[in-house]
Amino acid sequence: MKRTILFSTVFVLSFVFASGQEPVFVKGSRVFNAGLGIGTTVFSSTYNRLVIPPLSASLEIGVADNVIDKGSVGVGPYLGFLSYKWKFSSYNAQYTNTIIGVRGNFHYPFVEKLDTYSGLLLGWDVVNVKETGDPYDNYEDSASHIAWAWFIGARYYFRENMAAMAELGYGPSYLNLGLAFSF
Numbered sequence: 001m002k003r004t005i006l007f008s009t010v011f012v013l014s015f016v017f018a019s020g021q022e023p024v025f026v027k028g029s030r031v032f033n034a035g036l037g038i039g040t041t042v043f044s045s046t047y048n049r050l051v052i053p054p055l056s057a058s059l060e061i062g063v064a065d066n067v068i069d070k071g072s073v074g075v076g077p078y079l080g081f082l083s084y085k086w087k088f089s090s091y092n093a094q095y096t097n098t099i100i101g102v103r104g105n106f107h108y109p110f111v112e113k114l115d116t117y118s119g120l121l122l123g124w125d126v127v128n129v130k131e132t133g134d135p136y137d138n139y140e141d142s143a144s145h146i147a148w149a150w151f152i153g154a155r156y157y158f159r160e161n162m163a164a165m166a167e168l169g170y171g172p173s174y175l176n177l178g179l180a181f182s183f
Contacts, residue, residue, distance in 0.1 A: 023070050024115040024157060025107040029062035031074075031155070032181045033165055037173025042097055043084055051094065052083040054173040058103055071108045078103045078121055080172045090133040098126045099147045099172055113157045121149035121171055147172075155180045 025031070037054025060076040067073055080099035085092065101123015110116050125147035131139040149171020155163035161183065167176040 022112070023065075023072055023107065023109045024113065024155070025060075025062055025074060025117070026072050027062045027065040029060075029072075029074065030183050031060045031163075032183070033058045033060070033155075033178060034180075035165060035167070035176040035178030037082070037176050039174035040082060040084075040172060041170060041174065042082060042172060043095070047088050048084050048086050050082070050084050052081065052096075054080060054082040054176070056080040056172065056176060056178075060103065060105060062107075067106070068108070071106060073104065073106055074117075075102060075104045077101075078123060080123075082172060091131070091136070092133050093129055093131045096128045097172070098128075099123050100126070101147060105153075115155040115157070115163065116152075117154070118152045119150075121147070121151070123147045151176070157182075 033056070035056040037056065040050075040054055056078065058076055058078040060074040062072055062074045064073040078099070078101045081097065083094065083096045085094050101121050103119050103121045105117040105119035107115060107117040123146075124144055126142065126144045128142045129140065149169060151167045151169025151171055153165065153167035155165045157163040161181060163180040163182070165176070165178045165180045168174065
């Protein structure tokens with residue numbers, strides 16, 4: 001958590017001291033992100049084990065330009081998924097989380113070919129569980145609740161329409177790594 005606070009402080013302060021580059025993400029831009037999460041905020045227990053790590057896909061469309069100098073705003077749908085297992089003695093529980101939501105990002109250019117942003121996710125987390133063993137035998141249930149996340153991220157365009165992506169924050173995962181494709 002301290003690293004997240006430190007990184008976000010540096011990110012925000014860099015707005016003040018940055019000379020600013022030409023924007024990579026502008027109004028009308030469309031970017032598809034595909035990511036793999038490392039670490040998760042969804043569960044914490046010594047008995048839990050990941051079955052499928054946090055996976056995410058999102059689409060972002062630029063909706064506003066020239067916000068706070070060269071900044072821009074993008075919004076779009078988000079889909080996330082992860083699965084984990086809780087095992088203790090003869091009892092087993094397998095959980096799957098499917099998160100459906102919308103993300104909004106504020107972009108500000110600092111370095112050429114680097115799209116830096118901070119954003120929020122608001123969505124709905126559908127949780128399914130299947131329990132086996134004592135005292136349950138093939139019990140299944142589901143529940144849902146509001147999901148949210150805050151993050152900072154960057155996309156480095158190593159090709160005209162392809163970028164490496166990294167996001168750090170609080171949400172389905174602490175660190176999200178992947179690829180982004182603009183079209």
